[in-house]
Amino acid sequence: MRSWRSRVPRSLAVAVALTAAVALPGCGSDSGGDGGGDSDEPIKVGALFSITGPPAVVGEKMRKGLDLAVEQINARGGVDGRKLEVVFYDPAGDTAKAVDQTRRLVSRDNVDVVVGGGSQSGIALAMKPILERDGTLFMATEGAREIVQPPDESELSFKATFNDTVVLDRTMTFWEARGVKKVGFLPDTSGFGESAKQVIADEGPKRGLTVDVESFDPTATSLTPQLTRLRGKDPDAYLAWTTTPAGVTFLKNAQQLGLDDKLIEHGFGFVDERYFEQAGRAGVGTILSSPKLPVYDELPDSDTQKKALTSFAGAYEKKYDEAPNVFAGEAYDGVELVAKAIEATGGDTDGKKLAEALEGLEPYTGVTGVFDFTPEDHSGLRADDVAMIEWDGKRFVLAQDAG
Amino acid sequence: MSDLLQIAFSGLTVGAAYALVALGFAIVFRGTRAINFAQGEYVMLAGVAAGALNEAAHPPLLVTVVAVILLGALAGVLTETVALRLIRRPDPATVTLATIGLAVTIKAAVLLITDRASYTLPGFSGDASLRIAGATLEAQTLWNCGLVAVAAGGLALFFSRTRIGVALRASADDAEMAASTGMSRRAATAWSFGLAGALAAAAGAGLAPVSPVNYDFGTLLGLKGFAAAMLGGLGSMSGAVLGGFALGLAEALFAGYVSSAYADVVAFAVLLLVLFLRPTGLFAQVRVERV
Numbered sequence: 001m002r003s004w005r006s007r008v009p010r011s012l013a014v015a016v017a018l019t020a021a022v023a024l025p026g027c028g029s030d031s032g033g034d035g036g037g038d039s040d041e042p043i044k045v046g047a048l049f050s051i052t053g054p055p056a057v058v059g060e061k062m063r064k065g066l067d068l069a070v071e072q073i074n075a076r077g078g079v080d081g082r083k084l085e086v087v088f089y090d091p092a093g094d095t096a097k098a099v100d101q102t103r104r105l106v107s108r109d110n111v112d113v114v115v116g117g118g119s120q121s122g123i124a125l126a127m128k129p130i131l132e133r134d135g136t137l138f139m140a141t142e143g144a145r146e147i148v149q150p151p152d153e154s155e156l157s158f159k160a161t162f163n164d165t166v167v168l169d170r171t172m173t174f175w176e177a178r179g180v181k182k183v184g185f186l187p188d189t190s191g192f193g194e195s196a197k198q199v200i201a202d203e204g205p206k207r208g209l210t211v212d213v214e215s216f217d218p219t220a221t222s223l224t225p226q227l228t229r230l231r232g233k234d235p236d237a238y239l240a241w242t243t244t245p246a247g248v249t250f251l252k253n254a255q256q257l258g259l260d261d262k263l264i265e266h267g268f269g270f271v272d273e274r275y276f277e278q279a280g281r282a283g284v285g286t287i288l289s290s291p292k293l294p295v296y297d298e299l300p301d302s303d304t305q306k307k308a309l310t311s312f313a314g315a316y317e318k319k320y321d322e323a324p325n326v327f328a329g330e331a332y333d334g335v336e337l338v339a340k341a342i343e344a345t346g347g348d349t350d351g352k353k354l355a356e357a358l359e360g361l362e363p364y365t366g367v368t369g370v371f372d373f374t375p376e377d378h379s380g381l382r383a384d385d386v387a388m389i390e391w392d393g394k395r396f397v398l399a400q401d402a403g
Numbered sequence: 404m405s406d407l408l409q410i411a412f413s414g415l416t417v418g419a420a421y422a423l424v425a426l427g428f429a430i431v432f433r434g435t436r437a438i439n440f441a442q443g444e445y446v447m448l449a450g451v452a453a454g455a456l457n458e459a460a461h462p463p464l465l466v467t468v469v470a471v472i473l474l475g476a477l478a479g480v481l482t483e484t485v486a487l488r489l490i491r492r493p494d495p496a497t498v499t500l501a502t503i504g505l506a507v508t509i510k511a512a513v514l515l516i517t518d519r520a521s522y523t524l525p526g527f528s529g530d531a532s533l534r535i536a537g538a539t540l541e542a543q544t545l546w547n548c549g550l551v552a553v554a555a556g557g558l559a560l561f562f563s564r565t566r567i568g569v570a571l572r573a574s575a576d577d578a579e580m581a582a583s584t585g586m587s588r589r590a591a592t593a594w595s596f597g598l599a600g601a602l603a604a605a606a607g608a609g610l611a612p613v614s615p616v617n618y619d620f621g622t623l624l625g626l627k628g629f630a631a632a633m634l635g636g637l638g639s640m641s642g643a644v645l646g647g648f649a650l651g652l653a654e655a656l657f658a659g660y661v662s663s664a665y666a667d668v669v670a671f672a673v674l675l676l677v678l679f680l681r682p683t684g685l686f687a688q689v690r691v692e693r694v
Contacts, residue, residue, distance in 0.1 A: 225666070275521075278615050282530075
């Protein structure tokens with residue numbers, strides 16, 4: 001019998017060398033400009049959303065939100081008498097492709113403004129310097145704080161999304177109301193998780209919180225080791241910070257460990273009904289920070305956003321025959337904000353003037369929140385715009401601060 | 404103490420899946436001397452298919468599990484067709500490369516078809532669990548260990564008692580000799596890949612209740628299964644099982660007691676250490692070459 005165990009064959013050497021090389025090819029295609037208006041000189045809005053590739057789920061909704069806003073604005077006569085015309089590209093989650101497309105938008109398509117940063121923070125961050133240099137206003141619909149910070153490098157860059165600082169600020173207020181003193185924090189190791197980890201490490205102690213952190217890889221199949229370790233510190237609340245399915249594992253493992261008597265929480269990246277359906281019983285009672293959209297119909301009539309949310313959700317459902325999500329709302333707000341700014345400048349689309357106009361706008365009540373831009377704050381949303389919600393087993397409902 | 408036990412249980416749940424994947428690597432390696440890197444993608448494919456089937460039609464769980472195991476076997480046989488039959492000179496290095504290409508293809512196809520959605524199964528015994536010395540042992544952990552036991556036992560019987568199994572073993576040792584007994588080399592490699600696919604699919608079905616499965620789930624899992632197979636001695640059945648559980652436990656202990664963010668490093672550190680220090684694997688004895 002020949003021994004097949006005692007030697008390392010050549011195939012193995014190849015195998016090991018290639019072990020880490022398995023990557024997904026980018027897929028998708030560019031599509032050209034969208035239909036324009038009838039008036040002589042339409043305002044050209046460049047838009048980059050990944051409607052294929054890894055961020056496709058997000059990009060698809062953003063594009064729908066953008067299309068709805070453009071349709072509505074054009075139906076009411078456009079901006080300053082001019083129609084909006086969209087020049088759309090799909091970077092398919094590929095930053096290099098997005099950089100090329102952004103250059104094309106400013107040099108060949110001569111767009112007036114750009115809305116949407118490719119549906120992925122990394123892409124938006126790569127687009128930002130190109131647009132800043134070109135003098136084109138950039139309204140991102142992605143999350144990373146760095147898109148609008150530091151202010152002196154972000155003069156023309158705005159975003160229609162929350163900073164995680166604001167969301168965590170609201171979460172900590174919630175904890176104060178619920179008497180939470182000790183928190184077990186589980187961020188994933190992506191940029192999304194790392195950023196929140198830093199915020200909570202800086203801000204938590206200032207607000208009298210003891211925070212223990214256990215990070216996890218988004219591909220982890222079990223978070224029991226992390227939860228077991230945290231359990232030893234006996235926190236009052238466990239907060240996971242991820243957008244990935246590993247968040248479902250977090251809920252299941254927490255239930256198995258019998259942590260149900262503590263607050264089990266997720267961040268605003270996990271507001272997805274499908275995830276909670278998958279978690280089943282383990283997801284019931286989970287608290288999340290979230291934009292108000294998922295619970296808009298429950299808001300009191302006194303809520304400043306109620307009207308904007310109801311009208312957006314109604315129009316979206318009518319056009320697409322599905323419920324809108326927060327991503328659609330962000331792109332919708334992005335277009336509306338840009339339109340407001342162009343109206344304020346009287347049709348001048350110079351980047352600097354538009355930026356000044358946005359900073360000078362009266363607070364604008366959008367779908368995601370009440371935007372109040374200042375020269376220092378190009379995100380414009382406040383902790384008041386964040387809702388604390390709870391999964392009741394069937395749907396998201398408003399969570400009460402005093403439980 | 405109860406913490407240690409709890410962490411060990413979580414290591415067993417995942418380790419069982421590594422063991423099944425490692426068994427697949429072992430069988431294909433024995434049959435072809437190639438490394439089948441599509442192995443992890445079969446796990447993903449089975450997990451996604453199981454979840455989707457369950458969502459669409461709610462068949463009894465046993466039906467779902469059997470269906471995806473058959474699907475895994477089919478994926479294995481198709482891999483063999485592409486990697487061995489369509490390639491003109493299928494030496495082990497080429498076959499290994501072809502399986503990497505197929506792995507990428509499977510992943511991309513599932514991404515496009517499912518639109519990145521993740522899928523899950525209910526636990527084989529619902530949410531049932533046992534309390535042992537202050538720690539919770541999920542029923543699913545026992546199911547997964549049971550799957551490994553059934554697979555290992557079944558394979559042992561298959562290779563020693565069935566005509567095909569014996570011929571397969573003979574073919575791995577000496578293809579020409581085996582061919583003279585009537586078992587074609589091609590049938591042998593097709594069986595190897597098919598079995599490997601079925602084993603990986605069993606792992607996918609066992610993991611879907613533990614953690615949601617999406618298109619991105621298989622790659623890392625496959626590489627960890629490979630590390631487990633190396634740890635146990637590539638080609639060894641018992642080594643694959645031991646390697647799988649050892650790796651699962653090592654990872655869980657590392658996450659629980661050292662660093663939770665970098666638990667994934669364990670598998671690759673193990674892989675490198677094995678390659679540097681003991682390429683035959685920890686559990687394999689170096690056999691004397693008989694002439």
